[in-house]
Amino acid sequence: MNRMILRSVQVNIPYRMVTDTVLGRFLDWELNPEVGFDATALDGALPRDFERVARAFHEKGLRVTCHAPFLDLCAGSPDPGVRRLTRTRLEQTLRAVAIFRPVTVVCHTGWDHRRYPGMREPWLEESLPVWSWFAEALRDEGARMMIENVYERTPEEILECVAPLREEGVGVCLDTGHLTAFGRDPLMRWIRVLGPDVGQLHLHDNHGESDEHLAPGKGIVDFRLLFEHVLQTHPVPPVITLEPHQEEALWEGLDYLEGLWPEAWVDH
Numbered sequence: 001m002n003r004m005i006l007r008s009v010q011v012n013i014p015y016r017m018v019t020d021t022v023l024g025r026f027l028d029w030e031l032n033p034e035v036g037f038d039a040t041a042l043d044g045a046l047p048r049d050f051e052r053v054a055r056a057f058h059e060k061g062l063r064v065t066c067h068a069p070f071l072d073l074c075a076g077s078p079d080p081g082v083r084r085l086t087r088t089r090l091e092q093t094l095r096a097v098a099i100f101r102p103v104t105v106v107c108h109t110g111w112d113h114r115r116y117p118g119m120r121e122p123w124l125e126e127s128l129p130v131w132s133w134f135a136e137a138l139r140d141e142g143a144r145m146m147i148e149n150v151y152e153r154t155p156e157e158i159l160e161c162v163a164p165l166r167e168e169g170v171g172v173c174l175d176t177g178h179l180t181a182f183g184r185d186p187l188m189r190w191i192r193v194l195g196p197d198v199g200q201l202h203l204h205d206n207h208g209e210s211d212e213h214l215a216p217g218k219g220i221v222d223f224r225l226l227f228e229h230v231l232q233t234h235p236v237p238p239v240i241t242l243e244p245h246q247e248e249a250l251w252e253g254l255d256y257l258e259g260l261w262p263e264a265w266v267d268h
Helices: 002-008 020-029 039-044 047-059 080-100 120-140 155-168 176-182 187-197 223-233 247-258
Strands: 010-014 032-036 065-067 104-108 144-148 171-175 198-203 239-242
Touching: 002 247, 010 020, 020 047, 039 080, 047 080, 065 080, 080 120, 104 120, 104 198, 120 144, 120 155, 144 155, 144 198, 155 171, 155 187, 171 176, 171 187, 176 187, 176 198, 187 198, 187 223, 198 223, 239 247
Parallel strands: 010 032, 010 239, 032 065, 065 104, 104 144, 144 171, 171 198, 198 239
Antiparallel strands: none
């Protein structure tokens, strides 16, 4: 069962950490990667570097997902320079996507009510055209864009970004650790409000005070509740990514999930 779950999930790996040793482990253990890009990777890696890593994943038959850069980026920023930089990083990401051929690309909105007090409407007005363009460009590459909750306090704050972009195939990446550490609504309400818009899950745990990235089962997230209710709108599992920050957390999380994995998902 543990091996079956391993084949069914993605495991996060920042591209800047992809050494020959790490790549070898992903290939030996047949881990489906969620490759994360940041400024260092996008500015420093040559196309042939991306091609070598992507070829190794594809030849092994692994499913690839990607995570777009997010640090210091915000498509809805009131500063046009920040918006230009965000667009540039997304354009660079598209070139990597063409090589890695992921099924999904996860994006952060950059919204934070503490940084943009009273600016929600103008922030959305600047942000949505950028995400619409990026989602359409990703769809042309065969990938689906997923918007991940980070500092959003309520599911409505994510839905305001996703609902106008449904025609472009945009879905929600529901991050259990972020909603527990930064959200103010309980898990069940996030599930009810977002429902079928959830196309991906990021699974990690914490104690509700900070983004600890613990293995599932090591904090207070109710993963049993999550799986029971996501199953109602997803008879086939959505894309699921484990986000361990230490290797042992990967195996601990898999052991924990083995007892919760819905029977209906076993053959998928």
